[in-house]
Amino acid sequence: MIWKDPVSRALLSAITLSSVGVGIHLLAMGQLLYDQTGSPEAFALILTLQGVAAFCVLPLCGPLVDSVDSKWVYVGCGVGRAVTVLVIVAIATTAQEGLIPYIMGAAVLLAVFDNVERSALFKFTAHHINATHVVRFNSLIGVAFQAGALSGMALLGLILTWASPADALLVDATMSVLCALTVARIRLPAPEGNPPFTVASLRGAVTGVVGEWRQMLGPYRKEAVVFVMILMCAADFVFAHSLSTLVVPLVDEFYGSRTWYISVLEASFAIGMISASFFSRHLVKQRLLPLWLLTQCGAAVLLSVSDLGAVHFLAFFLGGFANLNSLTWLLTSLQQHAGDGDKAKMASLRLLAIGLGTALLMPLVGRASATSLSVGFGAVAGIMLALTLCAAWISRTYRPRPAVTAPRPTAVAP
Template identity: 50%
Template structure:
């Protein structure tokens, strides 16, 4: 796979996105903690991002399915670069209502991020052979985590000589680099013919209603598929909870030493990376409840003890389980989606994530404000609910009459040109 230019370019661009996200999430979390003195500020921003995504995702799938996914990806990268630069300026100048301005920028980033992910999901589904998707999806998530580790390390170095707000500009540079890389990808000869952007935008609402109606008819009554879509939220709710609770965890048990924020997040990312070599063993339907249960157990361990060794072990195990679950769910959705449903399936996945984040993060943030232990135990309870759903989903066979759809013809990885 590494011999193929398209795969290499995708993985490199995703690693760069991971660097930008590693810098952005940690820097934004610390900036909001400085401005508000509470983890609720970051939890609120995550909630608002969920609201923005819920509003835009019903249109995202049909639009991306009708457009050139590579061009959509590039436009989103450029939009991200401009928005993060504006957030950095707001953090440096701290105008009246700075938190509101930062929240508004985070809302716009949520729009760009979700559209970009739908474009990546579609591009991968069209250009990667079905037999290679689990492997590439695992490598994609490893690339994200390696990038995130690099971003965390970069942020730690930058904070030695600059402010958190200035560090956000690193994400701007990364987004511009991603746009340049994706611009160099091969022409998309294997995708369904797309329509001019102006034509699609003029017919956005009728197109959206028609496409969702057709898709809902196709999967009507397939409860196993519905369970898989809902379960896509589990891993991201856990990740968001970790990001929210890491700063107060360090404040309570590590004397507020900022480097431990990066270190603990890095251990979680290392756990995700460690699962990649075992893809052939972890990508089994029957193991899905185990991955959810391990994340619940990790949250209990983080609540139960102040010892660093227990924190590191719990986060490593949680990262391993998180990526194992995430990879299986993405690969299954890419395989089950029809040729004209790739981006819409990505939208359903992200809509599930955002709805769950919007509903659950205020709850977790509320209990985290009362006590750190309460925040982690609430996270554990949420993951136990997802474990129950995973058990019901994997024991239920696919509904008759909704077999996996035919796959698109071989992509670039199957026949290198």
């Protein structure tokens, strides 16, 4: 059982703590920028720049994380993220004029830490979570993230009653520090087999990046479907980012700018993901991947054509339910397909695809939403419909490697 494994418990606790801050961060940043500009385009632009930053850093990130201990990379990124959020708070409270360019610069740095941290989490999971439980664990990552984000959204509603979005970001920074401390206390019974960390080994990892990628990608040259799966990883994140971008103007248009509706709608998405986790054994299937992409497309269509509150909440719930299932299948399949020495590089490829997809597609959503809210959601629906066709091809073509059945050593946490 996952909950009897102290490493799994500690890591899920850390993810929950971090995601409380993320739940605060996404909506507080969206509200801060919408208050400054009156348009969702600024937030969409920040997400685009973060995608570009991920695309630039991740080719180096994978080989580097593969050469060092993933636990301490994760800890360092948590601390770096906290410092970066504090910088954003300082900018927001001292530079009222010309605020957005400075926040965008800090947000780019934030994306660097976030993406390196995700590569470390991918590698940590592959090495330290029992292979027989990895599908369930990956679905619980989504639950931990959404439960934390849900708590963060609720907490943000209380914070904004008495304080500003910039003040709320201080809680985000605190949660990043607590996450780093939780992971730092995990005790592992066996190392990951990384070479001893020295300046020379770090320099060798950097200079050997091209060779590392060539060695990894060589076996996949005849597996085009794997590369399409990697690209498809962007789908779920673009959908979630689009809802987070458009929820503020949605509330402004239909709910009289009552900001607590932002948290409630995003909570519906989170509840959908949490609900899906209870059925992951039955729903996280290769043959169902096109259904989950099509469901997200349908949710965007509902948001585009309806002005009824009940339909909005249903659409967010269905979007979250489908999002977890497709995200979990793609994540688990790529984890299991990568060789033992290529886990972080596979994570980097996945995150590169997410960054590239965000950089290419979020500007389309932003420009469409500038026309009208309905057109913005229509653009999201069109994107998800195109990706549904890719998912249908994957479900018919992909042939997974035989599962690894040998148990991993049980880890001990304090």
